[in-house]
Amino acid sequence: MSNALTTAPGGPAAGATPRDGGNSGKAAARKRRPRAGDAARAGGAALYRRWWVPLLWVAPAVVAVVTFGIYPFLNTILLSFTNAKPMGGAVRFVGWDNYATLLTDSAFWQSTANSLLYLVCVVPLMMLLPLLLAVLVSKQVRGIGFFRSAYYLPAVCSTVVVGLAWQMLLASDGQINTILTQLRVVQEALPFLSDRWLILFSAMVLTLWKGLGYYMVLYMAALANVEPALHEAAQTDGAGALRRFWHITLPGVRVMMYLVGVLSAIGALRVFTEIYVLGGDKGGPGGLSATLPFYIRSVGLDPLAGNLGVGGAASVALFLLTFGFILLSQKLSAKSEES
Known part of the structure; x- marks a missing residue:
């Protein structure tokens, strides 16, 4: 009798009828079945269905x-395909006439040359100088936070305010000319604000000074990802600071250098405020220091003689110039990575 009530392993419990076993299985299945509100209570996932x-x-x-x-x-x-005016009026489709006007306008080519010169001079220095500064301020020494803040301060200042400050420094009776004449470096004041080339190079120095701290912070973030053990191993093997910088630091921040190069190139091709503050509303004597954005403003937004069509065509030319430089830099970067 006791053997008849004994169940095999895995079978229903002793004394349980088949009907009871079926009900218990259904109850277990109901417990395992998810309810509609469980997902919402778990984290609100059902709300995004x-x-x-x-x-x-x-x-x-x-x-x-x-x-x-x-x-x-x-x-x-x-x-760029119309003859629209800044003050409104009848608009007429003119086709490619505005682009043909640019090709025959000497002021357009002069402004383009100034922008390219700005690009060639500013971008290499903007890629290198902030990196050197970031290497210096990355040292963990007492008081280094003050220097980091001081170097970054120009980046948060208004370009107009910074330009006006530099205008006073570079004036004929400003501090820079006063120091140079007192030290007998020059015999007379340098025309920083009236010579076409000095206006351009003064604006470049202003751009470098203002952007130095911003790109320094980007490089500091990249330097934090360079493994310190690499420098320690190289130093143990007898590598000097210059060799470690060339073989460890530069490869470690190569991606950031590419980003800084692209951003500074776009900024150099778009420069306007520096030239306007230092060279006046004409862009230097006879407009000879004007850059391409300055030309777009002068040609397209003049209330009396402006032509939005020509200004739009010049804007498209600036976009193509910037886009072409980005494509060229990407191609050069890809070749350097392959090599």
Whole structure:
């Protein structure tokens, strides 16, 4: 009798009927089945099952990009094929006439040459000087935070305010000319604000001085990812500071150098405020120090003789110049990585 009540391993419990075993299995299945509200209570995942809900989060950014980026860009291209005026009036489609006007305008080529000169002079220095400064301020010594803040301070100052300060420094009776004449380095004051070349190079120095701290912070972030053990091993093997910088630091921040080069190149091709503050509203004597953005402003936004079509065509030319430089830099960077 006792053997009849004994169940095999894995079978129903003693005294349980088949009906009871079926009910207990169904109860266990009901316990394991997830309920509709479990996902919402777990973390609100059920709220995102509608496909359009995530789009609500990106909608403000998309609207801002379309309103202030894509639409003005497309509108500029459209204006470059018209004879639109800044003060309004009848608009007529003129085809490629505005681009033909640029090709025969000596002021356009002069401004383009100044922008390219600005690019060639500023970008290499902007890639190297902040890196050297970042290496210096990365040392953990007492009081280094003060110097980091002091070097970064020009980056948060207004370009107009900084330009006005430099205008006073570079004036004929300013501090720089006063020091140079008192030290007998020059016999008379240098025309920093009236000579076409000195205006350009003074603006370049202003751009470098203002951007030094900003790119220094970017390089400091890149230097933090360079393994200190590499420097220690190289120093143990007898490598000097210059050799460690060339073979360890530079390869470690190569990606950041490319980013700094692209950003500084875009900034150099867009420079306007420095030339306006130091050279006046004409862009230096006879407009000979004007850059391409300065030319766009003078030609396109003059209330009386301005032509938005020509200004739009010059803007498209500036975009193509910038885009071409970015493509060239990407190609050179890819070749350097392959080698």
